[in-house]
Amino acid sequence: MSGFLWIRGARVVDPANGLDATADLLVGDGVIRQVGRCDAPLGCPVLDADGLVLAPGLVDMHVHLREPGFEYKETIAGGTRAAAAGGVTTVAAMPNTRPVNDDPSVTGYILQKARSEGWVNVVPIGAVTRGLAGQELTEMGLQIRAGCVAFSDDGRPVADSGMMRRALEYASAFGTLIIQHAEDPALAGHGCMHEGVISSRLGLPGMPSEAESIMVDRDLRLVALTRGRYHVAHISTGQAVEAVGRARAMGLPVSCEVAPHHFALTDEAVLGYDTDAKMSPPLRGPEERNALLEGLARGIITVIATDHAPHDPDSKRVEFCQASNGVVGLETLLPVSLELVRDGVLGLSACLAAMTVAPARLLGLNRGTLTPGMPADLVLFDLDAPWVVDAARLHGTSRNTCFHGRRVRGRVRKTFVAGRIVHDDDA
Amino acid sequence: MGTHLWNRKHLLGMADLSREEIHAILDAAASLREVNRRDIKKVPTLRGKTVINLFYENSTRTRTSFELAGKRMSADVINMSVASSSVKKGETLYDTLATLQAMNPDLVVIRHPESGAQEFLARHLDASLVNAGDGRHEHPTQALLDLLTIHDNLPLLEQADFSGLIVAVCGDSLHSRVARSVALGLRTLGAEVRFVGPPGLLPPRAEEAFGVRVFHHLEQGLEGAHVVMALRLQLERMSVGFIPSVREYFAFWGLTKARLAVAAPNAIVMHPGPINRGVEIASEVADDGERSVILDQVANGLAVRMAVMYRLCGVGGGR
Numbered sequence: 001m002s003g004f005l006w007i008r009g010a011r012v013v014d015p016a017n018g019l020d021a022t023a024d025l026l027v028g029d030g031v032i033r034q035v036g037r038c039d040a041p042l043g044c045p046v047l048d049a050d051g052l053v054l055a056p057g058l059v060d061m062h063v064h065l066r067e068p069g070f071e072y073k074e075t076i077a078g079g080t081r082a083a084a085a086g087g088v089t090t091v092a093a094m095p096n097t098r099p100v101n102d103d104p105s106v107t108g109y110i111l112q113k114a115r116s117e118g119w120v121n122v123v124p125i126g127a128v129t130r131g132l133a134g135q136e137l138t139e140m141g142l143q144i145r146a147g148c149v150a151f152s153d154d155g156r157p158v159a160d161s162g163m164m165r166r167a168l169e170y171a172s173a174f175g176t177l178i179i180q181h182a183e184d185p186a187l188a189g190h191g192c193m194h195e196g197v198i199s200s201r202l203g204l205p206g207m208p209s210e211a212e213s214i215m216v217d218r219d220l221r222l223v224a225l226t227r228g229r230y231h232v233a234h235i236s237t238g239q240a241v242e243a244v245g246r247a248r249a250m251g252l253p254v255s256c257e258v259a260p261h262h263f264a265l266t267d268e269a270v271l272g273y274d275t276d277a278k279m280s281p282p283l284r285g286p287e288e289r290n291a292l293l294e295g296l297a298r299g300i301i302t303v304i305a306t307d308h309a310p311h312d313p314d315s316k317r318v319e320f321c322q323a324s325n326g327v328v329g330l331e332t333l334l335p336v337s338l339e340l341v342r343d344g345v346l347g348l349s350a351c352l353a354a355m356t357v358a359p360a361r362l363l364g365l366n367r368g369t370l371t372p373g374m375p376a377d378l379v380l381f382d383l384d385a386p387w388v389v390d391a392a393r394l395h396g397t398s399r400n401t402c403f404h405g406r407r408v409r410g411r412v413r414k415t416f417v418a419g420r421i422v423h424d425d426d427a
Numbered sequence: 428m429g430t431h432l433w434n435r436k437h438l439l440g441m442a443d444l445s446r447e448e449i450h451a452i453l454d455a456a457a458s459l460r461e462v463n464r465r466d467i468k469k470v471p472t473l474r475g476k477t478v479i480n481l482f483y484e485n486s487t488r489t490r491t492s493f494e495l496a497g498k499r500m501s502a503d504v505i506n507m508s509v510a511s512s513s514v515k516k517g518e519t520l521y522d523t524l525a526t527l528q529a530m531n532p533d534l535v536v537i538r539h540p541e542s543g544a545q546e547f548l549a550r551h552l553d554a555s556l557v558n559a560g561d562g563r564h565e566h567p568t569q570a571l572l573d574l575l576t577i578h579d580n581l582p583l584l585e586q587a588d589f590s591g592l593i594v595a596v597c598g599d600s601l602h603s604r605v606a607r608s609v610a611l612g613l614r615t616l617g618a619e620v621r622f623v624g625p626p627g628l629l630p631p632r633a634e635e636a637f638g639v640r641v642f643h644h645l646e647q648g649l650e651g652a653h654v655v656m657a658l659r660l661q662l663e664r665m666s667v668g669f670i671p672s673v674r675e676y677f678a679f680w681g682l683t684k685a686r687l688a689v690a691a692p693n694a695i696v697m698h699p700g701p702i703n704r705g706v707e708i709a710s711e712v713a714d715d716g717e718r719s720v721i722l723d724q725v726a727n728g729l730a731v732r733m734a735v736m737y738r739l740c741g742v743g744g745g746r
Contacts, residue, residue: 200630200637201442203542203564203607208631273543317521319541321562 010049015353057089057377069098082396087379168228213239238291310398570608598658623648
């Protein structure tokens with residue numbers, strides 16, 4: 001019975017369908033056929049998943065694959081390999097490549113590469129402005145036709161208020177999402193970490209939380225003006241979370257994501273000038289971290305996304321302020337997010353929803369659920385298995401993790417894309 | 428000179444040092460001062476040791492002080508000045524360190540414009556390190572020489588030790604590694620430390636970060652202070668909007684004789700140098716032989732750096 005697989009006895013968690021129960025799942029020809037009690041065909045291969053959790057494959061809406069242009073940092077092949085190892089079956093690729101993905105030809109290149117070399121699904125995000133320069137809009141309609149699922153100048157903000165207004169207005173014609181790296185450039189200045197007690201002690205120039213919240217406040221007023229769909233990337237401050245919460249309560253089409261490093265760590269991780277704890281926005285103080293946890297618990301933050309940002313060793317093995325911003329995160333997304341479940345911030349289903357159906361819906365993807373008929377993108381994991389994050393054992397091209405040495409629980413056993421095993425921890 | 432008090436490989440910052448460790452260096456420095464008064468100003472303590480002064484920032488006084496300290500202890504001292512612009516053009520700090528490592532020095536003294544450069548060095552180099560100033564982070568030998576200078580003046584200030592002492596650090600402490608190191612050292616020794624200056628030129632949340640008291644008005648900050656330390660104001664601060672002008676700065680935060688009247692009766696005035704006369708300090712104060720101990724600071728700098736080198740890699744220095 002080729003093409004069929006009977007996954008038996010797992011705890012099946014499918015947030016979109018409100019399912020959390022011991023059940024079977026039948027895959028046939030790359031598609032989910034049945035969930036619950038399955039009538040498996042005679043001779044169908046069986047995978048005994050007793051004691052494991054079976055969930056929709058994770059959807060990470062914020063990933064830097066670095067290809068084209070920065071293949072020495074990461075490639076589509078390497079980045080999607082890391083995704084597979086992390087249980088992530090769909091990654092949204094940010095456009096700050098070289099050339100920038102501001103043109104259908106670049107989108108086409110990425111998709112073609114992903115088809116031939118990728119381990120998981122890749123959906124490109126197009127640039128809002130040409131060359132990320134903040135001056136001219138990209139051809140969003142043609143970009144969508146080529147395969148883009150959202151737009152962002154991530155890595156830098158759309159700083160000009162007039163340009164942001166135009167972008168939100170124009171994007172609304174296509175119902176597409178504008179994802180903002182919210183940061184007031186003048187207020188962030190030359191800061192290279194969060195401004196606070198730790199930055200003062202380390203003598204490093206800081207960026208105040210207000211650099212983020214002021215930009216979010218501005219953008220939300222532009223959303224009220226334009227009714228464009230707007231999403232805050234890697235939100236890191238309590239003030240910005242509050243603002244997004246108010247806007248959502250008013251019914252504005254607004255959402256936000258948080259990265260695991262922002263809710264799991266604080267700026268204390270920078271002590272010792274560890275450049276693997278340097279990213280933008282920076283790790284914040286404990287009060288901001290608590291506000292992020294509260295934002296998750298209150299349902300204001302609906303998405304967990306990694307901001308997976310691979311860097312070669314030479315970009316990190318320099319003085320702190322000179323080091324590139326960013327950390328890898330695909331392979332630590334699930335276990336670090338499961339800390340939210342153990343700490344009582346989110347239930348397991350809500351936690352998984354933030355990494356599956358919630359981002360899929362924002363990007364308009366028909367993914368992130370176990371509804372029969374959907375592609376069999378699945379993750380099978382051991383909820384409690386303890387392990388220690390080891391940078392040397394990561395699967396991507398670059399290993400700049402801020403979680404090296406962290407004791408975590410929750411281990412991906414198998415990842416399936418369209419029914420095919422793309423990562424097997426037991427192999 | 429007891430050896431049990433010191434077993435560190437590096438001197439990276441005052442944040443690391445205990446009260447006992449600080450005193451171990453001050454005691455050694457006080458003894459070594461005698462060498463500098465001799466006719467033949469040389470002891471064999473570091474004979475056969477190689478000291479590299481690696482300076483990524485221009486500095487005359489600190490580099491000279493370290494060089495002389497090494498030479499008076501009979502070390503072979505090599506100065507490497509690396510203009511920071513050439514770093515951007517070519518060799519990374521990592522590559523420079525690999526080159527240095529191949530030369531197998533015993534002690535490397537580093538000054539670097541980036542905070543944290545000394546931590547980077549400590550990770551990649553086998554030699555002992557002395558931080559001679561990293562960015563706006565720390566400058567521990569400057570702090571130690573200041574502590575020695577204050578210690579010398581405790582009788583004049585009618586203080587038995589540091590615990591009753593009030594020290595006002597005045598000016599641009601935001602960009603000052605000296606302010607940070609001095610504050611940390613003084614707090615460890617139990618003194619009250621005040622950061623006095625315009626709000627934008629103080630480190631964010633300085634009270635929590637350094638255990639200091641913050642004053643925005645100079646007169647209030649100076650009241651009852653036993654030690655007044657003026658910090659150098661970098662003149663480029665004006666162009667980036669921290670303060671409007673030198674004239675305005677001196678009018679409100681310049682150290683003048685009249686303003687010092689509210690300080691403790693025998694209050695001493697210090698400055699890490701180089702001085703901007705008429706900017707952060709009036710000449711009448713800088714040159715006041717009764718109050719100013721600025722030249723004592725320079726002399727003590729030499730002794731303190733000898734003591735640090737001795738503690739880190741001298742025979743019987745502790746390690």
